[in-house]
Amino acid sequence: MTDDTKKPGRSIGRKAIRPTLQPRELMTDTPDLHGVWKAKILTLFPQAFPGVLGESLTGKALRDGLWQLETIDLRPYGVGRHKNVDDTPAGGGAGMVLRADVLGAAIDDAMAGIRGNWPLIYLSPRGRPMDQAMMQSLARADGVTLLCGRFEGVDQRVLDHYSIAEVSLGDFVMTGGEIAAQAMIDATVRLIPGVLGNATSTEEESFASGLLEHPQYTRPAEWRGHEIPDILMSGHHGRIAQWRREMSEALTRTRRPDLWERHLLAKDKDRT
Numbered sequence: 001m002t003d004d005t006k007k008p009g010r011s012i013g014r015k016a017i018r019p020t021l022q023p024r025e026l027m028t029d030t031p032d033l034h035g036v037w038k039a040k041i042l043t044l045f046p047q048a049f050p051g052v053l054g055e056s057l058t059g060k061a062l063r064d065g066l067w068q069l070e071t072i073d074l075r076p077y078g079v080g081r082h083k084n085v086d087d088t089p090a091g092g093g094a095g096m097v098l099r100a101d102v103l104g105a106a107i108d109d110a111m112a113g114i115r116g117n118w119p120l121i122y123l124s125p126r127g128r129p130m131d132q133a134m135m136q137s138l139a140r141a142d143g144v145t146l147l148c149g150r151f152e153g154v155d156q157r158v159l160d161h162y163s164i165a166e167v168s169l170g171d172f173v174m175t176g177g178e179i180a181a182q183a184m185i186d187a188t189v190r191l192i193p194g195v196l197g198n199a200t201s202t203e204e205e206s207f208a209s210g211l212l213e214h215p216q217y218t219r220p221a222e223w224r225g226h227e228i229p230d231i232l233m234s235g236h237h238g239r240i241a242q243w244r245r246e247m248s249e250a251l252t253r254t255r256r257p258d259l260w261e262r263h264l265l266a267k268d269k270d271r272t
Contacts, residue, residue, distance in 0.1 A: 037192055038068040038143040039185050040110050041178075042103070044085065044150055046071035048178045058186055061195040068143075069185075074098075077106045086151055095152035103147070103158045116142035120164050123148055123177030123184070127166030130184060132207035134167070138184070139191035146184065148177030210263045212256060214247040 032038075041049055049071050054062060061067055078085040079102065086096040111120065119141060128134075138144055147154065147164065158164065169180035189195055217228040231243045253260045 032070075033065055033068060036065060036068050037139070037141070037189075038070065039181075039188075040143065040145040041069070041071045041148060041181055042074060042106050042110060042145065043071060043148040043176075043178055043181075044074050045148075045176070045178055046073045049182070051178075051182055053182055053185055053189070057195060057197075058189050061189060061192070066194050067189050067192055072106055072110050074102060074106050077102045089152060093152070097152050098149060098154040098158075100155035100157045103154055104161070107145075107147070107158070107162060110145050114143075114145075118143050118145065120145045120162055121147065121184075122154065122159060122164045122166050123169070123180040124153065124166040125168050125171070125173050127168040129168050129170065130187070132187075135184070135187040135191060138188045144184075144188070146177070146181045148181050150176045207259075209248075210259065210266060211248040212251045212259070214244040214251070 043049070050059070050062065050069055053059065053069065058067075062069060074085055075083055077083075079099070084099070085102045086098050089095065089097050107120070111118075117140070119138065121144060123146060159166070167180075167184070169183055174180065217232060221228050221233070229243070231239055234240070249260075249263075252263065
């Protein structure tokens with residue numbers, strides 16, 4: 001073996017080699033591939049993955065090596081004979097908080113050898129709401145590491161020390177971050193080239209242009225007294241495009257006035 005192949009992070013073909021303090025399976029159906037977008041998940045429930053991510057197009061893309069998934073179980077990093085990962089909140093209060101020493105050790109292992117654009121995100125109801133622009137940014141990154149909280153959350157010192165970004169699935173509270181992590185990964189992976197097969201599939205959908213998507217129809221032409229709008233059956237592509245644009249604007253104006261206001265501001269900015 002040459003000196004070059006011994007250096008951490010170098011790749012042999014598409015397989016990447018990185019040092020780690022945690023034992024790694026050497027025989028696996030999904031070896032670490034060099035240059036492939038990857039999601040690392042820090043969780044107390046690694047068995048929850050891939051979940052729905054292993055189905056349909058994301059599952060096929062995962063099996064085809066278009067993206068990768070690695071779960072890192074927090075439990076082995078626990079302290080004491082019972083591998084405790086949490087403790088009571090400082091200052092009192094209900095619930096339990098994930099310990100800083102446990103999370104710190106797990107994050108150090110997860111991020112060892114990481115290079116390039118690789119965000120570290122904590123799924124939290126107090127974080128910035130997920131949106132399409134965020135997913136587009138993540139799809140352009142080299143990968144992402146997601147921390148799934150449980151109980152009353154994580155020790156704030158961990159978030160401060162690693163400058164972890166907090167991201168929310170919405171204005172509600174769940175029992176943990178695993179479902180939010182799967183939603184984020186699904187919305188990101190579908191933007192990776194080759195996953196959907198047809199790149200134009202993402203160009204006219206909701207939020208791609210700052211508007212909600214227009215209504216969609218397919219066969220049969222008549223169903224329970226409801227017919228497909230005549231314009232869509234006309235074959236006049238220019239008029240169809242105009243109709244779809246008008247429908248997108250109408251839906252956005254009615255259902256998401258916040259998006260509509262931003263759309264109008266963007267149009268005004270373009271004119272200046």
